[in-house]
Amino acid sequence: MPGWQGLILRVNLTKRKWVVQRLDPAVARDFIGGRGLAAKILWDELPPGVDPLSPHNKLIFAAGPLTGLPGPNFGKLVVAAKSPLTGGYGDGNIGSWAAVNLRKAGYDALVVEGRAERPVYIYIDGDKVEILDAGEYWGLNAWAVEEKLQKIHGRDAAVVTIGPAGENLVRFATVISQKGRSGGRPGMGAVMGSKNLKAVVVRGRGEIPLADKAQYQKLAVEAVKEGSSSPSYSFWMRQGTNSTVEWAQEASVLPAYNFTEGQFDEFSKIGGAMVEKFETDLKSCPLCFMACGHWVPAESGTVEVDYENIAMLGSNLGIGDLQKVAELNRIADTLGMDTISLGNVLGFVMEASERGLGDRLGFVVEWGDFEAARQLAYDTAYRRGVGDLLAEGVRRISERIGGEDFAIHVKGLEVSAYDCHAAPAMALAYATSPIGAHHKDAWVISWEVKTDRLGYTKEKAAKVVELQRIRGGWFETFVGCRFPWVEVGLSLDWYPKIFKAATGLDATPDYFNEVGDRIYALIRAFWIREYGWWSREMDMPPKKWFKQPLSKGPLKGARLDYDGYNKLLDYYYEIRGWDARGVPTRETLERLGLGYVAEQLSKFIEL
Ligand code: PTT
Structure with a gap:
């Protein structure tokens, strides 16, 4: 299976044991990696209704088949778990050498299970895995711990860690790396803290297998060249x-x-x-x-x-x-x-x-x-x-x-x-994001401000879905940074070609989009299962944007309209093949190859 390493490392902190498991090629094809793999593992393995801060939750660091490769920014890693902040699916995407090293150590994902009796950290060096005492690091801030662990293990050992907020189970604690990167907004740091896991240190020196190495290298170099010669590149580099x-x-x-x-x-x-x-x-x-x-x-x-x-x-x-x-x-x-x-x-x-x-x-x-x-x-x-x-x-x-x-x-x-008082599509993007209100899946606002801004059209709902497919599907599953595409306009056409050179698979845009839809339906099913009920009220933006108009500026008086927003939501559900409650229909689940999800879901809600 070129592209993928084909292996998942599972570390159980309660039993102080670890195993290496094969990644099922069918799962790799249907979910690719990153968020897709994480969502699949959480659906399959979590006991429904589990307390996110209990040892039964799983903390997943999931790479994709492009992670760790040189090219247009593939140094990213998805970190996912059931969220202690929302009670639903949670993830984030952190840029870190840990992403590269995990893959070079031979794994596509690390799944952390259980809870250690005392503070520990996981040390991975290829096929050597150790659970080491972290007593002296507990209580230290994230930057200090990274420095200390790199002093011990060397600067080529990558570190992801939590700070005191994660230890203290702050519900929006994140995972930190390289002093400037923070990942996992919906409390992934608290999940790590609940496991008494202060850090993961990973060193990797192996190769990532590629279907066509020469072609991959050629495409990677050309794509980076195109991105860095974009007209917006120099301003981007100045202000980001x-x-x-x-x-x-x-x-x-x-x-x-x-x-x-x-x-x-x-x-x-x-x-x-x-x-x-x-x-x-x-x-x-x-x-x-x-x-x-x-x-x-x-x-x-x-x-x-x-x-x-x-x-x-x-x-x-x-x-x-x-x-x-x-x-x-x-x-x-x-x-x-x-x-x-x-x-x-x-x-x-x-x-x-x-x-x-x-x-x-x-x-x-x-x-x-x-x-x-x-x-x-x-x-x-x-x-x-x-x-x-x-x-x-x-x-x-x-x-x-x-x-x-x-x-x-x-x-x-x-x-x-x-702010979405005057941005209905962006409000829809927040309200239907698979992790709760985050812009990562559909930053539709840059498009919306150039359209019929206050309108509630089907075109807007369709744009949200289109962006969710690309940002939430493509980039979160092959796992790379979306900034080359979003910020300097690197053509999306590069990605299927690069993906093919890495994996050997003919990946069309339709393939990536379908994977995105599958993951969206699966994550929605996960939320419903964990809550045990569902209603379209869950897909409503904050009340303030409806009730309290802007009091100044050129859009003074603007606010969201309830009927208009509900119309937008109906369009959105229709495009996704979800019913008026926001529940994927049985037909939609079956069409996406999620018949087994429909079976389980129907025990929690009428389908
Ligand atoms: C991301 C979220 C963002 S999104 C920002 S700024 W951004 C905030 N950054 C934080 C920070 O810093 N410190 C902190 N303590 N908390 C923070 N919370 C906020 O977290 C870096 C970039 C950015 S910068 C963005 S948009 C893009 N995000 C991507 C994504 O989500 N997926 C993807 N495939 N590519 C992306 N590329 C860009 O990466 P979360 P990062 Mg990320 C200091 O973590 O949980 O997804 O939340 O983390 O590696 O720092 O992302 O204007």
């Missing part, structure tokens, strides 16, 4: 994702004051131009030709900033100072928490304070109060005082103290940094 601040301001989609507005008066103090001015360093994921890691000074050192981080910890909190925003980002990175969820949590408590709910929180914090935000960020990571509540995420906080009308999440995952 950070220029989105200025773009979002212009388009009135920059989240401000807990997604109350789409513009922020002080946007220029935290935008791409400011990042460019103060940049101290530029770093990338492995094997990447378009580094996106722009480092800037924070109060306690330097840190990588990205658009999402800046918007969520800056404009969304009313903080218009890059160095302060960077400091909040640095706290999140070192302690191992997702910046998007943290920005939502802090925005929620600022709004709750403004609305007079401070007595229920036990404190009041004003918009733009950096000192308070910093303290609350630490308290959250360590679950100190009110931080114990904040660590639960926006949905649970609002259930506890009220404020559901301004709790900005979908299915429990906090919304990433695009």
Whole structure:
């Protein structure tokens, strides 16, 4: 099976045993790898309704057949599990040398099961696997642990780790690598912490088998050449994702004051131009030709900033100072928490304070109060005082103290940094994302702002599905970074050709799209099984975008319309072959080769 290594490493921390299992070629064909493989394992192996923080959950690091190969940015790894934040399927995509090394060690995936009695880390060096004591690292921040482990195992040993937030089971704790990469927004770091697993260290020196090595190398070199000679390449290299601040301001989609507005008066103090001015360093994921890691000074050192981080910890909190925003980002990175969820949590408590709910929180914090935000960020990571509540995420906080009308999440995952008062298709993208409100599967907004912006058309629903197929299907399964395509316009045509040279399989766009549809239906089935019920209310965007119009800017007065949105949702379900509740029909499941899923699902919901 060229392309794939054909092996999955399973480490059981309870039994302190590991086994190597063959990857079934039929599974590789139908699910490819990455998210597809992770979703299949979770569906097949998790006991329904399992507590995500129990030893029965599985933490999966899944590569795809392109992961680890030189070419247009294949240094990425999916990290997945049942989410402790949402109770549904959760994953993230982290850029790390661990992705490359895992594949070179001979595996397509690592599945971590059980729970260690004491803190441990997993050390993998080819076919040598050890479970080692991590007692002395527990409690250390993510950056410090990586440095220490590389001192012991060498700089060519790649490390993914958690910080104190993961240890303390903060529901939006992430997995951290290489100081600037954070993956697994829906609490993958907490799942790792629940297993008493501080880190995975992986060294790999083998080859990744290719169907046609010469052809692969030729295509990889040509694709990188095309990408790096794109007209947008040099601006991208100067500002990366950070220029989105200025773009979002212009388009009135920059989240401000807990997604109350789409513009922020002080946007220029935290935008791409400011990042460019103060940049101290530029770093990338492995094997990447378009580094996106722009480092800037924070109060306690330097840190990588990205658009999402800046918007969520800056404009969304009313903080218009890059160095302060960077400091909040640095706290999140070192302690191992997702910046998007943290920005939502802090925005929620600022709004709750403004609305007079401070007595229920036990404190009041004003918009733009950096000192308070910093303290609350630490308290959250360590679950100190009110931080114990904040660590639960926006949905649970609002259930506890009220404020559901301004709790900005979908299915429990906090919304990433695009305000949707005036962006119905983007609202649909958030609401139907397979992990909860994240932009990764369909960043439709850049297209939507150029169309009939406030319209609720079938074309918009179709565009969301199209993007979900490509971003959530193609890139999350062969596992590579989507930025070459999204940001510098590398043609999608390269990927089937590259895939064929790697695997020998004739992969048409239709093949990738069908795999994407299969995975979407499977993940939706997983959510339904874990919740034990389903309704279209689960696919609704946050209430605020319907109820509270924008109060300023060129789109003043704009808000989502309930009937219009429901129409959009109906179109979406129709295209996907799901019923009016958002449940894949039996015919759809069978058409996608998921008859066995239909059988099990019908025990939980009428099909
Ligand atoms: C990703 C999410 C994003 S998406 C950002 S910025 W972005 C935030 N980054 C965080 C961070 O940093 N520190 C932190 N403590 N929390 C953070 N949370 C947020 O996490 C790097 C890039 C980016 S930067 C994006 S869009 C693209 N994402 C891809 C994806 O999802 N799939 C894919 N096939 N290719 C992608 N390429 C791009 O990769 P999650 P990363 Mg990723 C400091 O992790 O869980 O998916 O959430 O992580 O390796 O850093 O991605 O403007």
